[in-house]
Amino acid sequence: MIKVAINGFGTIGKRVADAVAAQPDMEVIGVSKTSVSAEAYIAKQRGYPLYIADLGKKPAFEKAGIEVAGDVEAMLKVADIVVDATPGGVGEKNRPLYERLGKKAIFQGGEGHEVAGFSFNAHANYKEAEGHQFARVVSCNSTGLIRIIHAMDQAFGVGRVRAVMVRRAADPSDVKRGPVDAIVLNPATIPSHHGPDVNTVLPQINIVTLAMIVPTTFMHMHVIQMDLKKETTREEVLKVFENHSRIGLVRKATGIKSNAELREYTQDLGRPRTDLWENGVFEESVSVLDGKEFYCFQAIHQEADVVPENVDCIRALMGTVKDPKESIRMTNEALGFVAIG
Numbered sequence: 291m292i293k294v295a296i297n298g299f300g301t302i303g304k305r306v307a308d309a310v311a312a313q314p315d316m317e318v319i320g321v322s323k324t325s326v327s328a329e330a331y332i333a334k335q336r337g338y339p340l341y342i343a344d345l346g347k348k349p350a351f352e353k354a355g356i357e358v359a360g361d362v363e364a365m366l367k368v369a370d371i372v373v374d375a376t377p378g379g380v381g382e383k384n385r386p387l388y389e390r391l392g393k394k395a396i397f398q399g400g401e402g403h404e405v406a407g408f409s410f411n412a413h414a415n416y417k418e419a420e421g422h423q424f425a426r427v428v429s430c431n432s433t434g435l436i437r438i439i440h441a442m443d444q445a446f447g448v449g450r451v452r453a454v455m456v457r458r459a460a461d462p463s464d465v466k467r468g469p470v471d472a473i474v475l476n477p478a479t480i481p482s483h484h485g486p487d488v489n490t491v492l493p494q495i496n497i498v499t500l501a502m503i504v505p506t507t508f509m510h511m512h513v514i515q516m517d518l519k520k521e522t523t524r525e526e527v528l529k530v531f532e533n534h535s536r537i538g539l540v541r542k543a544t545g546i547k548s549n550a551e552l553r554e555y556t557q558d559l560g561r562p563r564t565d566l567w568e569n570g571v572f573e574e575s576v577s578v579l580d581g582k583e584f585y586c587f588q589a590i591h592q593e594a595d596v597v598p599e600n601v602d603c604i605r606a607l608m609g610t611v612k613d614p615k616e617s618i619r620m621t622n623e624a625l626g627f628v629a630i631g
């Protein structure tokens with residue numbers, strides 16, 4: 291069993307913890323927080339030993355009826371690998387600790403590529419993880435882009451990509467963030483950071499991305515155009531998506547044309563926390579013009595798509611499963627995850 295520590299039990303960390311706990315070859319040896327809040331009670335309810343960044347706060351946890359197993363360093367000492375899901379920028383500060391203790395670590399997309407020196411996506415570069423101490427699972431938007439670009443590149447060859455990200459403003463519980471009534475260019479400069487981030491995993495792809503933020507909390511929406519090297523048809527492209535274990539098709543017959551309806555759908559499907567782990571490509575939008583010009587819309591659930599990638603990244607760094615297809619199969623099966631469509 292791979293002993294996994296989750297440093298940062300928030301939006302991403304709590305999901306990764308549950309996904310790790312579901313795997314046959316992994317166990318959660320501890321999760322961490324800095325303060326008493328609802329997620330501390332969830333850790334207790336799930337039975338995950340809770341560690342804290344600053345032992346000086348132990349009395350506050352105990353007063354709330356939450357047992358503290360120790361500090362973060364104590365958690366790391368009993369782990370084989372740590373998934374760092376602390377807020378962006380904190381992972382970089384944690385890196386020296388992981389180095390000192392000689393622990394493998396996985397960082398998230400809020401950290402720069404250089405923090406790990408290796409950025410990861412299971413379908414695209416699983417095997418390259420071997421021998422690394424550190425890896426970074428790219429951000430939610432980049433994960434969604436890499437999945438679809440890599441699949442299209444394998445099938446038809448991708449010449450260039452142009453994409454617009456319509457990004458959710460905040461996660462559902464993030465009550466202090468906005469905007470409430472605006473469409474914000476974020477950034478107003480072109481390209482946005484997403485294209486260069488895709489290049490950390492797929493360096494050969496010519497990609498330019500633009501991004502804005504809108505007042506929603508559930509999912510980003512991507513507008514994607516790719517020039518293909520080989521002529522194809524809409525039907526052939528749909529077959530590629532149908533055969534991909536982490537690309538789902540939002541079928542025309544569902545009538546779904548928005549993030550809100552897609553949320554209702556994942557909820558009704560019984561997905562834990564309403565999570566859409568896969569890309570949600572809108573079937574109706576899939577278009578091929580003149581044989582080589584591809585277009586589509588895809589929905590990306592920001593809280594969810596990086597979760598199975600973190601699980602595969604654990605096996606890739608630990609070197610316990612060499613074949614990416616086998617790891618992806620194991621992860622999906624343990625989660626009960628079959629892509630929609």
Ligand SMILES: NC(=O)C1=CN([C@@H]2O[C@H](COP(=O)(O)OP(=O)(O)OC[C@H]3O[C@@H](n4cnc5c(N)ncnc54)[C@H](OP(=O)(O)O)[C@@H]3O)[C@@H](O)[C@H]2O)C=CC1
Binds near residue numbers: 300326343377
């Ligand atoms: N949310 C999203 O949509 C996505 C986020 N990411 C990336 O994932 C990472 C985590 O983001 P997210 O889950 O949203 O963040 P959250 O703020 O939801 O969670 C962060 C967690 O880290 C804990 N924490 C903070 N500081 C420390 C510390 N020094 N030591 C240990 N634990 C600490 C917090 O505990 P406490 O609350 O007690 O302080 C909290 O549990 C970021 O890099 C982000 O960019 C990637 C894809 C999507």
Ligand SMILES: O=C(OP(=O)(O)O)[C@H](O)COP(=O)(O)O
Binds near residue numbers: 429430459
């Ligand atoms: O990593 C994310 O987005 P990104 O791919 O746009 O960088 C997550 O949605 C978190 O983004 P946030 O910085 O808006 O919370």
